[in-house]
Amino acid sequence: MTVFPAESARTVLSPNRRSRPTFLLIGCAEMEAIPLPPESRFARPIVCRNLGNVVPPCADPDGGVAALVDYAIRVLEVRDLVVCGHTSCSAIHALSNAQAFQGIPTLSSWLRHLRSALNGFDFDPGRTSQAEIGLQLAEANVIGQLHHLHSHPAVLACLAEDKIRLHGWLYDDATGAIRTYSPEHCCFTEGAVVHAATTAS
Numbered sequence: 453m454t455v456f457p458a459e460s461a462r463t464v465l466s467p468n469r470r471s472r473p474t475f476l477l478i479g480c481a482e483m484e485a486i487p488l489p490p491e492s493r494f495a496r497p498i499v500c501r502n503l504g505n506v507v508p509p510c511a512d513p514d515g516g517v518a519a520l521v522d523y524a525i526r527v528l529e530v531r532d533l534v535v536c537g538h539t540s541c542s543a544i545h546a547l548s549n550a551q552a553f554q555g556i557p558t559l560s561s562w563l564r565h566l567r568s569a570l571n572g573f574d575f576d577p578g579r580t581s582q583a584e585i586g587l588q589l590a591e592a593n594v595i596g597q598l599h600h601l602h603s604h605p606a607v608l609a610c611l612a613e614d615k616i617r618l619h620g621w622l623y624d625d626a627t628g629a630i631r632t633y634s635p636e637h638c639c640f641t642e643g644a645v646v647h648a649a650t651t652a653s
């Protein structure tokens with residue numbers, strides 16, 4: 453087996469630099485659109501979609517997400533990595549109906565990555581409706597998956613060298629608006645409504 457050094461991998465795997473993605477978006481498979489904010493650094497995504505916009509932690513690799521993260525960082529050299537959840541996420545609803553999925557072992561197993569992300573999560577007692585609780589869980593899942601991203605060595609190394617930026621978004625399926633996570637304030641803030649969104653593929 454031949455192991456290519458990093459520069460050779462860039463030549464082999466990404467020959468067409470004109471179409472090089474500008475950022476990695478890890479989103480939920482059921483999102484009906486891929487949000488594209490107007491900033492040029494978010495012009496062309498390389499997209500990883502799975503149920504619940506999951507980033508399995510490095511110690512529990514699953515589904516090839518880690519390989520795509522490494523590819524995006526080390527080969528495509530993207531500078532922005534986004535975990536994007538959405539407001540009507542079935543994976544979030546599935547968490548509270550685990551009994552219904554006991555006959556689907558692959559799904560039950562996959563949901564462990566959401567439980568891990570939500571470990572230690574505290575409900576805001578001010579949010580009492582099912583919709584509010586679901587929104588709060590979707591937000592917490594984005595934050596938890598960002599924590600999972602931090603477990604990957606390539607991400608840690610690039611963060612230490614200030615080569616990449618991590619972002620948490622929550623896409624509103626009804627309005628197209630993005631709320632962005634602010635680590636400084638530990639909350640999501642209202643963002644611009646995103647009009648330029650690609651249709652799901």
Ligand SMILES: [Zn+2]
Pocket residue numbers: 480481482483503504505538540541542543544
């Ligand atoms: Zn979803």
